[in-house]
Amino acid sequence: MKLLLVEDEPDLLASVVSYLQAQQYVCEVATTYAQAQEKMLLYSYECIVLDLTLPGGDGLDLLRELQRQQRGAGVIITSARAGVDDRITGLELGADDYLPKPFYLPELSARIAALVRRRHYQGTNLLVVGALSVDVPARRASVAGQALTLTRTEFDLLLLLLANQGRVITKGAIAEHLSGDAAEQFDSFEHVYAHVKNLKRKLTEAGAANYIRMVYGLGYRFNVSE
Known part of the structure; x- marks a missing residue:
């Protein structure tokens, strides 16, 4: 399964990639708004793990673009933003889940698996x-x-x-x-x-x-x- 990880914190990104690759995922990465926008519109993913605070733009605008383009990827927002408004806005814009930072890598993996299961395999293992x-x-x-x-x-x-x-x-x-x-x-x-x-x-x-x-x-x- 192929994932796009949108994250600008190098240490966190390296940890997430290492963990998810060990879980048999194919991981692509984007560290800026522009990189994420290009990959989201050009390629297909089972799941996008999306940070909201990015160099060059806001992750919520990327969600709006995904909605306009009707891309089929599932989206899990990961963010240090504590405001409830951001969570509500993200979900209203089409995100499937919201995982606040800091998070445990096994929980992220479990949420990705659950999202893919719901979207592609009728909710069953x-x-x-x-x-x-x-x-x-x-x-x-x-x-x-x-x-x-x-x-x-x-x-x-x-x-x-x-x-x-x-x-x-x-x-x-x-x-x-x-x-x-x-x-x-x-x-x-x-x-x-x-x-x-x-x-x-x-x-x-x-x-x-x-x-x-x-x-x-x-x-x-x-x-x-x-």
């Missing part, structure tokens, strides 16, 4: 699609009770497809989701093809139907009915 079962927080998947041995990247790819069932996910979106900023350095999508191929093979070898279909010239779609 266990996804069951046909013969496929996926325990999201435990990062385990099985087909008809048979455990799948997936790499971190394959599991993240599976979650992306499950969160977008029936919709075409472009190769570029998959590369960005799996690799974050590093995706811009790739000259081709060979790594995407390889990960999709390996995931499809492991699913079908375990007895699952061919859920993942290529949409020629565009990308891939996960559809149980097919």
Whole structure:
């Protein structure tokens, strides 16, 4: 899962990135208003962790921009501002949660997981699609009770497809989701093809139907009915 962390305190940002990467998240960062604005409008994220006091602008204005652009990312505000008005305004502008500073890293991680679960997985930890079962927080998947041995990247790819069932996910979106900023350095999508191929093979070898279909010239779609 890919996150955007908008935070201008270097020590706090380093701690958050280190902790969340250990929780298997792909983390991108922005330390100024301008950087955050550019990333929010150009890229897709499962969750944005947003500080309100930033060099160059106010995080609430970024929320307004997200609302105007109808971006689908969940937002957790983290701020040292103690005023209730800021909390209310942030929630009214579309933020999903508000975590005052200072906060515990495990609590931030738990709130991110809960937000993603609500937005993408119908509020449940266990996804069951046909013969496929996926325990999201435990990062385990099985087909008809048979455990799948997936790499971190394959599991993240599976979650992306499950969160977008029936919709075409472009190769570029998959590369960005799996690799974050590093995706811009790739000259081709060979790594995407390889990960999709390996995931499809492991699913079908375990007895699952061919859920993942290529949409020629565009990308891939996960559809149980097919």
